Amino acid sequence: xxxxxxxxxxxxxxxxxxxxxxxxxxxxxxxxxxxxxxxxxxxxxxxxxxxxxxxxxxxxxxxxxxxxxxxxxxxxxxxxxxxxxxxxxxxxxxxxxxxxxxxxxxxxxxxxxxxxxxxxxxxxxxxxxxxxxxxxxxxxxxxxxxxxxxxxxxxxxxxxxxxxxxxxxxxxxxxxxxxxxxxxxxxxxxxxxxxxxxxxxxxxxxx
Ligand SMILES: C[S@@+](CC[C@H](N)C(=O)[O-])C[C@H]1O[C@@H](n2cnc3c(N)ncnc32)[C@H](O)[C@@H]1O
Numbered sequence: 480x481x482x483x484x485x486x487x488x489x490x491x492x493x494x495x496x497x498x499x500x501x502x503x504x505x506x507x508x509x510x511x512x513x514x515x516x517x518x519x520x521x522x523x524x525x526x527x528x529x530x531x532x533x534x535x536x537x538x539x540x541x542x543x544x545x546x547x548x549x550x551x552x553x554x555x556x557x558x559x560x561x562x563x564x565x566x567x568x569x570x571x572x573x574x575x576x577x578x579x580x581x582x583x584x585x586x587x588x589x590x591x592x593x594x595x596x597x598x599x600x601x602x603x604x605x606x607x608x609x610x611x612x613x614x615x616x617x618x619x620x621x622x623x624x625x626x627x628x629x630x631x632x633x634x635x636x637x638x639x640x641x642x643x644x645x646x647x648x649x650x651x652x653x654x655x656x657x658x659x660x661x662x663x664x665x666x667x668x669x670x671x672x673x674x675x676x677x678x679x680x681x682x683x684x685x686x
Pocket of ligand 1: 480488489492503507510530531532533534535536537553554555556559579580581582595596597598601602
C-alpha cells in the first residue's frame with residue numbers, strides 16, 4: 480500500500496469512524512454469519528488476525544464466542560482503531576490492536592486464521608498482494624475467512640462505490656479459490672439484487 484493510498488484511507492475514516500457503527504449495519508451484510516460458519520470448537524486456542532478490523536465489530540463478537548482465542552486487529556486508520564480499543568477494553572488481555580497497513584510484507588504474527596471483513600475490496604491496488612500475503616502468513620491447514628462485496632449489475636452503483644474506495648467487480652472470489660481450498664462459500668443478494676456479497680472460508684493446503 481502506497482503512502483498516498485494509506486493517507487486517503489485515514490482521511491476517509493477520520494470522517495466516518497464516529498458514525499461507522501450506526502450506519503454500516505444497513506449494508507455490510509454477512510459479518511456475523513461468516514463468523515458463525517467458522518468451524519472451531521468454543522474452547523479451542525487459536526490466534527486470529529483480522530486485517531482491516533475497523534471499529535472492532537467482529538473482534539468483539541469473536542472474543543465473546545471463543546474465550547481462548549488470541550485476537551489481533553490490524554488497521555491503517557488510527558481513528559477506527561480508537562473506536563475498536565474502546566469496544567474491546569474488557570478483552571484487552573487477549574486482544575492486540577496494531578496500526579499498520581497489511582499486504583506488502585509478512586506480518587510476523589503467526590496467525591492460525593486471517594479474517595478480511597469488508598476490507599479486501601478497499602485494497603485498490605493491493606488486493607492480490609494481500610491475498611498472497613495471507614497465504615504466506617498462514618500455516619498449512621490455516622484458514623482465511625472473507626466477507627465482502629462481490630458484484631453489482633448496476634454500473635451507477637459500482638461507480639458510487641468506487642467513489643467510496645470500494646471495487647466490486649467479482650474479482651476476489653477467483654483469486655481466493657485459486658489459492659485456498661474452498662471450505663465454505665455463500666454468494667447472497669442484498670437490497671433486492673442491487674449487489675451481491677460473498678462469504679468465503681478457505682484452507683491453505685501445502686507449504
Ligand atoms: C469497511 S471497513 C471494515 C471494518 C471491519 N472489518 C468491519 O467489518 O466492520 C475497512 C477497514 O479496512 C481498513 N484498511 C483499508 N486498507 C487497509 C490496509 N491495507 N491494511 C490495513 N487496514 C486497511 C480501513 O482503515 C477500514 O478500517
